[in-house]
Amino acid sequence: MDKKKTSKEELERENLLLKARIKELEESYSLFKERREEEIHKDKTLLDGLLMSLPDLINFKDKEGTFIACNRVYADSFNLSTEEIIGRNDYNLHEKEYADLFRSVDRMVMDQGIPHRNEEWSTLANGKKVYLDTYKAPLYTRDGECIGILGVSRDITLQKKKEKELIRAHEQLISVMEAFDEPAYVADPVTYELLFVNNTIKKELGDDVVGQKCYKALQNFDSPCPFCTNHLIFGDNVGKTHIWETRNAKNKRWYRCIDKAIEWPDGRMVRFELAVDIHKEKMSQKSLRESEEKYKTYVNVSPHPIFVIDFHGNYVDVNPAACKVTGYSRKEILKMNLSDFLEPTNKRYYLELFKKLQSEGHISGEFPFIKKNGGLFYLEVQVVSIPENRFLALCTDSTEKRKAEERVLQAKIDAENANRTKSEFLANMSHELRTPLNSIIGFSDMLLTGIAGDINDKQTRYLINVSQSGRHLLDIINEILDISKIESGKMKLYKDRVALIEVYEEIRSSLQHLADNKGIKIIISPELDGKCVIADRAKLKQILYNLVGNAIKFTEDGGLVTIDTRSSGEFIEISVIDTGIGIHPEEVNMLFRPFVQLDSSEARRYEGTGLRLALSKELIELHGGRVWAESEPGKGSAFTFTIPACE
Structure with a gap:
């Protein structure tokens, strides 16, 4: 009995302890749940705040493609609220064609577990057209279970526009550099790699030169050039142009180099160089230096005025002939400037020419100058650059020639x-x-x-x-x-459609008696096919009358005169061909001059004023045509002219 009582008491005590433990666990779980809900609330608040603060279009979808969250920017793109987006899918927001595409991409990302990225143009609900960079990635639980997909779209319209502008600017730069006949290249200032060379360099070094070290490809050095200009155009000197001269170690030619730092499409600053070949100029300067003593002797005895001018137009040397033509002494001229001799009305123009001389190193031409007594004289001038930034002017007094x-x-x-x-x-x-x-x-x-x-x-x-x-x-x-x-310009033409066969028959009828007197046969080409021309009928008859009459006149008895016709584009070619005495080739050009008769004994036997052919030429040219002759002594002549054809 006592044992049973004891056992019951223990059970009650254990039961009480168990209830207390359960209550303790319940209180602990409630506290844990409360804290967890607070953490979840904080995380959700933080996530919502983060989503709402980001400028990108962000959305979350479950595995079935239903939106479970999005930020305000994404919802605004559809003119909807975030609450209106949640619970919908792509088919509620897009046309079926696009929704199918988006859904297939989502499935691919979730199935393969690989993020997907693409760029494309898209039109928002407000009509704004934007270029979006869209990134999609699978969403996983902590256990690695895929529960949906994250989508982030960033508006890169301005970036794309800038990239496009940069590409266009780069293409324009390349186009400009390709247009240079002189060598031009672009190199990385850090690696010295050639990023671009124009066709001038490729022709000499080959297409595979791009990618090589600039110092090796261009100068045949094994290390960067000791005269490299990187330190002169980068750093604080970006934007400045450096111009210098060097002799290429590879081909031994002199170049004037123009260097500048420019921005490459990938954003880095690179070195651009244009090399102008001045080898001939340098060799000329060398020759001038070597012949300086000869120059001094020749200059002093030369009958032609010679001036030496510095870069600012001040006279630094003249010869006696220069003093004579200007009227000034050598001492006076060496105190003067080029502008002191210039004609006041054209001084500005000549100063612009001097600027051209400063930049190009040479000019030539004939110019007026003012003498000491105020008189005007002319000089034919050839000016070239010489060492020490000076110019040598070799002149010829052309005053009398000009007069x-x-x-x-x-x-x-x-x-x-x-x-x-x-x-x-x-x-x-x-x-x-x-x-x-x-x-x-x-x-x-x-x-x-x-x-x-x-x-x-x-x-x-x-x-x-x-x-x-x-x-x-x-x-x-x-x-x-x-x-x-x-x-005198008083001759008028009255143009109309003229049938050639009618004119030809009239001419043959008019001149048949002259031909019959000499037994000459007049033949009209049968290949007329109803041809007509736009001409003054009377003037056309006069032209043919003159040409056929001349042909009869210079053809011996029993000869032949032919009127031939051919089409030639917008014109008709009419030829009058005879079997007469012919003309020497050197005399053909004299035929169409008024009042000119040929001096050959054969031609002098025939009377004439020499006006008919000259008049015919003028009338033909008034019609917009031209005339020419082909002949050979003893073999006859062919006079051909063109006249506008009917349309």
Whole structure:
């Protein structure tokens, strides 16, 4: 009995202890839970604060693609709140095509456990077009279980724009450097690696020179050049240009180098160098130094003015001829400046030329200068740079030559004025010259008809001679007046569509009697095919009348005259070909000059004023065409001209 009582008491005591322990555990768990909830709340608050403070677009999705969190920037891109985003998926926010793409990328990232990154243009809900750098990574628990995916998108529009501008600037720089005929390259100042060389260097050293050490490839040194300019263009000197001269150790040529630090597309500062080949200039300077004594002797005895000027235009040396042409003594000139001799009205222009001389090292030309007595004189000047930043001016006094040229020019102007006056006079005298001559011809023809009574054979011969001579003279006067009209600009053309076959037949009809008298056959090319030209019909007939008439005139009895026609683009080529006496090649160019007759014995046998071909040439050129002749003595001639074809 006592044992049972004792056992029951122990059980009750253990039960009480167990309840106390349970209560203690419950209180401990409640405290742990409370603290854990506080920690979770703090973590969530910190995470929310972090998400909301970041400028990037951030979102979290579960494995099914449902949004479980995002920041305000991400929600704003859709014009939604964060609460409206949570619980949705890509299909609620994007078109199906894009949602499918995003979902497939999410699955790939979760399945492979590898983050994914891409850049692309995207249009936000507010219509703004941005370039986003999007990063996606799988979300894991502490146990390594994938529970979703993190997405971070950063707006890199400005960065891309700057990169694009930098690339474009780099491309422009490369284009400029490629345009140089002189060697140009870019090298890293730390590694001395050649980052770029232009085609001038590649032609000499090969395409594989890029990547080599600049000192090895360009100078054949085994270590950086002792005269390297890096310390002169980097550091505090960035932005400054350094110009210097060196003799290349590899090809032994002298170069004037222009060095500057520039920014490369990857952001680093690099050395750019343009090397201008001045070897000839250097050799010339050397020759000048070696011949200085000879120079002094030659200068003093030279009849040509010689001046030596410093870089600022001050005279440092002159020879006696220079003193003579200027009127100043040597002592006076050595106290003067170039500007003291310049004509005041053009002084600014000549000072600009001197600046060009300073930069380029040479100029030439003819310039006016002022003498001591105020008179004007001209010098033909050749100026070159010489050592010690000086310039040597070798001059020739061209004052008298200039005056002679002015006299020749004035004589030419006077002759042109006289010729124009003559042309205008003849053009205005057409009525006064033609009227009395027409009366002579008319009354002679009337007398020949017997209207004034019977005439005997002798009187008939005289009247025929008067009429023929009058007509011949009238033709000459008409030709002179036509040429004068053209020269004075009073000749007018009345252009129309002209069928060539009609004109050819009229010409053949008009000149057939002359051809028949000599047994000459006139042939018209059959290949006309209805060809027509845009021309003044009367003037075109006059051109052909002159050319065919000349061909008949200079063709022996029983010969042949052909009118040939060919198309030549927008023009028609018309040729008058004869089997006559021909012309020497050296005399062909004289044919189209007015009042010129050839001096050959064959040509002198035929009468003429030499006006027909000159007039024909003027009329052809008025139509916009041209004329030329081909001939050989004893083998005939071919006169060809062009005339605009009908459209």
